[in-house]
Amino acid sequence: MEPSTSSASGVISENKLKMWKIFRNVGADGEEILKTAKLAHAADSRHGFVVTMTDETYSFVCENPSAGVYKISKIPELSGVQVKEFLTGSVNYAITEDGRLFSWSSELDGIEAYNRHLVDQLGRHVSCRATDKITLFYRPAPVTESLPGVKVRQLALPGCKGTYTVALSLGGEVHQWGFSIHNSWKPNLISKKHFDFQEIISVTCSDRMGVALTSKGELYQWEVLLVPRKVLGGGSVPFKKITGSSGYIFALTVKGQMGYFVIDTEYWRSDDNSSEEDSWSGAGSDHDDSSVDDDAPIEDLASCGPAGNLVVVELKNNTRFTFSYCQNENLYPPHIPSFTLPSGASIDELFSKFGSTCYQTISAQIEPPPRRMSDDICNLWQNKEHADVTFSVDEKVIMAHKCILAGRSDYFKKMFRNEWNKAKGGSSAIEVKDVKHAIFEALLVYIYTEKIKFKENEYRNIFDLMKLADSYREVNIRHECEKILIRNINAENAFFLARNASSANALTLEGKVIKFIVNNQLLVNNSSILKMIELVGIDAFQKISVALVQLYK
Numbered sequence: 326m327e328p329s330t331s332s333a334s335g336v337i338s339e340n341k342l343k344m345w346k347i348f349r350n351v352g353a354d355g356e357e358i359l360k361t362a363k364l365a366h367a368a369d370s371r372h373g374f375v376v377t378m379t380d381e382t383y384s385f386v387c388e389n390p391s392a393g394v395y396k397i398s399k400i401p402e403l404s405g406v407q408v409k410e411f412l413t414g415s416v417n418y419a420i421t422e423d424g425r426l427f428s429w430s431s432e433l434d435g436i437e438a439y440n441r442h443l444v445d446q447l448g449r450h451v452s453c454r455a456t457d458k459i460t461l462f463y464r465p466a467p468v469t470e471s472l473p474g475v476k477v478r479q480l481a482l483p484g485c486k487g488t489y490t491v492a493l494s495l496g497g498e499v500h501q502w503g504f505s506i507h508n509s510w511k512p513n514l515i516s517k518k519h520f521d522f523q524e525i526i527s528v529t530c531s532d533r534m535g536v537a538l539t540s541k542g543e544l545y546q547w548e549v550l551l552v553p554r555k556v557l558g559g560g561s562v563p564f565k566k567i568t569g570s571s572g573y574i575f576a577l578t579v580k581g582q583m584g585y586f587v588i589d590t591e592y593w594r595s596d597d598n599s600s601e602e603d604s605w606s607g608a609g610s611d612h613d614d615s616s617v618d619d620d621a622p623i624e625d626l627a628s629c630g631p632a633g634n635l636v637v638v639e640l641k642n643n644t645r646f647t648f649s650y651c652q653n654e655n656l657y658p659p660h661i662p663s664f665t666l667p668s669g670a671s672i673d674e675l676f677s678k679f680g681s682t683c684y685q686t687i688s689a690q691i692e693p694p695p696r697r698m699s700d701d702i703c704n705l706w707q708n709k710e711h712a713d714v715t716f717s718v719d720e721k722v723i724m725a726h727k728c729i730l731a732g733r734s735d736y737f738k739k740m741f742r743n744e745w746n747k748a749k750g751g752s753s754a755i756e757v758k759d760v761k762h763a764i765f766e767a768l769l770v771y772i773y774t775e776k777i778k779f780k781e782n783e784y785r786n787i788f789d790l791m792k793l794a795d796s797y798r799e800v801n802i803r804h805e806c807e808k809i810l811i812r813n814i815n816a817e818n819a820f821f822l823a824r825n826a827s828s829a830n831a832l833t834l835e836g837k838v839i840k841f842i843v844n845n846q847l848l849v850n851n852s853s854i855l856k857m858i859e860l861v862g863i864d865a866f867q868k869i870s871v872a873l874v875q876l877y878k
Contacts, residue, residue: 328406334358335363335689336361336363336376336842337359337362337363337365337688337689338363338687338688339359339774341673341687342359342365342493342687344674344677345367345373345677345681345683346367346370346677346681347367347368347369347370347371347373347385347387347681348367348371348375348385349363350393350395351385351395351397351566352395352397353397354397355385355397357695358375358377358397361377361378361379362375362376362377362378362689363376363377363378363688363689364376364408364409364410364411364686364687365686365690366411366683366686367677367681367682367683367685367687368411368414368417368431368682368683368697369597369681370387370388370390370715371386371390371849372384372385372386372387372413372431373385373417374411376403380403380406380407380408381399381405382399382400382401382403382404382419382761383397383398383399383400384396384397384398384399385397385650386398393414395446397483399466401409401829402427402464402719403419403465406421406425406427407422407423408420408421408687409421409422409686410686411686412480413431413461413482413681413682413878414482414483415431415446415482415488416428416429416430416431416443416446417430417431417441417465418480418482419465419498423476424475424476424477424478424494424495424670425467425469425474425476425477426448426467426480427465427467427468428446428447428448428449428465428466428468428623429462429463429464429465429466430443430463432446439659440729443488444462444510445502445503445509445510446488446489446502446503447462448468448471448472448490448492448510448511448512449466449468449471449511450511450722464563468512471502471510471511471512471732472492472500472512473634475492475494475496475498475500475512476494476495477492477493477494477495477496478493478494479492479527479528481493481528481529481530481535481569482530483530483532483569488503488532489501489502489530489531489532489533489549490502490503490530491513491526491528491529491530491535492502492528493527493537494553494611496519496604497513497524497526497808498515498525499514499520499525499528499535500512500514501513501530501535502514503549510758513551515547518546519539519545519547519552519553520539520553520636523540523541523543524539524540525538525539525540525731526538526539526540527566528567529567529568529569529574530574530732530828531569531573531574531586532539533548533572534546534547534548534549534574534586535549535553536556536567536569536574536576536586537553537567538564538565538566538567538576540673542562542564542565542578543555543556543563544556544564544567544576546586556576556586561590562579562580562582563578563579564576564578564579565578565579566625568628568636569628569829570628570629570634570636572584572634573634573636574586575626575628575636576613577623577625577626580622580845581622581641582622583623583626584624584797584806623638623639623640623641624639624640624641625639625683626638626639627639627672627676627684628684629641629676629680629683629684629713630707634649635649635679635680636671637675637676637684638646639672644667644668644669644674645667645668645669645670645671645672645675646664646666646668647664647675647679648663648665648667649679649684654796659800665679667774672684673687682860689730692737697712699774699775702773702774703773703774705726705729706725706769706770706773709724711726712724712725712726713726713727714727714741714755715753715754715755716754716755716756717755717756718757718760718761718762718766718767719760719762719763721762722754723762723765723766723769725769726805726813729772729773730769730772733772734772734797735796735798736797736799738774741813763786763787764789765791765793766778766801767790767795768790768793768797768802771799771805772799772802774858775801775807777790777805777809781809781812781813784810784813784818784821784822785821787806787810788810788821788822788825788829790802790806791803791806791807791810791829792825792828792829794806795829795830795831803829803830807833807834810831810832810834814837814841816845816847819838819842819845819847820842820860822834822835822838823835823838823842823861823862823865823869824860824861824862825862825864826838826865827864827865835865835868839865839868839869839872840872842861843869843872848860848869857869
């Protein structure tokens with residue numbers, strides 16, 4: 326989906342912050358902090374977090390909404406640690422740039438919020454002692470002892486009352502902790518064998534259910550304390566996105582089809598728990614694999630657990646709508662869905678209007694550099710899209726674009742004007758003789774990218790490219806190769822360059838290498854004149870001889 330913000334300075338723009346109720350009317354001190362905000366997170370309409378450009382982290386609490394009374398306090402435990410993301414629910418989490426995880430309880434809930442279920446969701450041990458309640462429960466602390474050496478990549482939380490957490494590490498390992506798990510507070514590693522040793526790229530969860538997405542686009546689902554099982558759904562179409570709300574977990578296929586898991590465990594679980602694979606329900610009705618709208622399939626979707634069952638759907642026509650499942654008195658599905666009409670409103674605008682909670686931490690997205698024509702031409706060489714000419718070199722094929730070659734090379738311009746390929750018998754490929762494949766390819770690479778593909782110590786290949794460029798009258802390439810060779814003259818390549826420079830009309834190179842040979846007396850140990858001529862060639866030998874005579878006059 327589109328970025329939350331866009332600010333060239335790295336500071337979140339005012340209009341992006343003010344759409345969230347928690348960041349309105351924050352007073353003079355609060356406004357000064359918001360002016361330097363690089364990260365912000367609205368937990369709800371009464372609580373939010375801000376990280377400034379100097380990595381100071383602040384808590385914003387609206388103590389009296391009707392009077393607009395705010396309590397703004399710096400969080401020293403989260404200052405200077407480079408927070409990159411907040412997650413809020415029954416407890417709060419912060420993930421840092423280096424993968425550390427901090428957890429703490431919301432100060433809005435007060436002392437009565439302390440209970441074992443919430444403590445277990447912290448992912449670290451907190452005793453019942455009063456001092457621990459204050460210092461370890463209500464204050465951010467790292468989840469390091471229970472996750473030793475683990476760098477957290479993603480964290481999944483259920484709804485605002487949930488007590489189950491799933492974490493994905495940078496190494497692709499899945500950890501879980503919270504309600505109903507033995508030693509509930511201690512993260513429990515789920516073995517990779519339960520995911521068929523596939524790479525896990527994303528996780529989400531409900532209060533008692535977890536779902537993982539693999540790099541192959543497969544889903545695995547598990548209930549707390551049970552083994553993950555592969556999910557059937559979407560036929561052979563792989564999934565690309567999963568996201569959870571407090572009542573459902575949604576999955577999106579690469580073809581724009583959306584399905585869901587019902588979170589209510591008692592309803593969802595089948596009577597036969599021995600089944601190794603679970604089913605998936607399509608968007609329109611149970612077991613319907615069609616997309617929401619065939620004319621405008623789904624591009625992306627997002628949800629936010631603390632915001633209830635609110636989901637934002639983005640269509641491929643760049644419009645978005647929300648829907649939510651209202652349970653009312655219905656304890657069991659199907660719940661009644663409520664939809665908004667598609668509009669051009671951004672995802673943040675929809676979440677702020679209907680949910681008051683961020684689906685992700687707001688950051689100031691830095692504008693990418695302007696698109697350059699040179700980059701586009703380079704990309705054409707890489708992907709060969711719309712290539713319309715083929716060369717056969719050393720029994721290998723190279724594809725290229727006539728317009729690029731003709732526009733940047735007089736040699737190829739004349740070639741295509743004379744329709745060389747037709748003159749050669751109508752062959753579909755233009756045959757290039759007496760040239761190595763790697764050298765001809767390097768010539769084309771330079772035409773597209775203005776870069777020499779060879780390393781500077783590959784002097785033989787660079788010389789052959791220079792010689793080919795000279796024969797094609799490609800002056801820029803020849804000069805670039807000559808400069809590289811001059812810059813890297815040494816005892817290993819001096820004789821080769823001296824013997825061959827003139828064949829490529831590289832007179833400057835020849836003069837430099839002859840001077841190098843003379844100054845370093847490289848021919849002193851070769852007493853035989855025939856041996857010297859064999860090393861450097863007759864032309865270079867004569868020039869070296871003249872230089873030696875002048876040197877010792």
